[in-house]
Amino acid sequence: MDKFDKAIIAELRIDARQSVSHISEAVNLSRSAVSERIKKLEHTGIIRGYQVLLSESQKEGVSAYFEIQHRCPRCADVVHVFQAIPEVITCRGITGDMDLLVYVQASSMKRLHEIREHIDAQTDIIKLKTHVVMSEWIDNQG
Numbered sequence: 001m002d003k004f005d006k007a008i009i010a011e012l013r014i015d016a017r018q019s020v021s022h023i024s025e026a027v028n029l030s031r032s033a034v035s036e037r038i039k040k041l042e043h044t045g046i047i048r049g050y051q052v053l054l055s056e057s058q059k060e061g062v063s064a065y066f067e068i069q070h071r072c073p074r075c076a077d078v079v080h081v082f083q084a085i086p087e088v089i090t091c092r093g094i095t096g097d098m099d100l101l102v103y104v105q106a107s108s109m110k111r112l113h114e115i116r117e118h119i120d121a122q123t124d125i126i127k128l129k130t131h132v133v134m135s136e137w138i139d140n141q142g
Contacts, residue, residue, distance in 0.1 A: 001046065004029055008037055009047070013140065016050045061107045062132060066119065067098040069127035075099055078124050085115055098129070 001009075007027040011018065024034045041047040070078045075093045082091045082102055090103040102119075106112040112132070120128050
């Protein structure tokens with residue numbers, strides 16, 4: 001990937017639905033060059049697809065982050081708990097007082113509470129903090 005490919009990707013991240021003409025002006029390449037580069041980026045798997053991302057306020061259900069501290073020697077030893085919960089979107093090891101940051105999207109507050117209770121009941125879990133998502137202003141996930 002050269003600087004033009006990176007610039008095209010940056011433009012697509014801003015708005016994947018913008019015209020090739022607009023992208024070509026922004027990156028200073030011809031429309032045909034931009035089209036060919038986008039096709040190549042898609043074909044090679046660098047661009048894996050396009051999706052619609054709804055803001056948190058438009059989604060059904062509820063999202064939350066769980067900060068988790070456990071007693072296992074390694075985080076990998078407790079990850080099976082989260083793999084068994086279909087609502088878990090991500091589970092990441094973090095630095096600081098807590099060991100893991102788990103992101104969950106549940107269908108309801110009741111279901112979120114059930115998930116939290118299930119995690120809290122695990123013998124290897126020492127501490128669990130819940131942060132419910134109220135609003136979303138920026139999401140640059142791609």
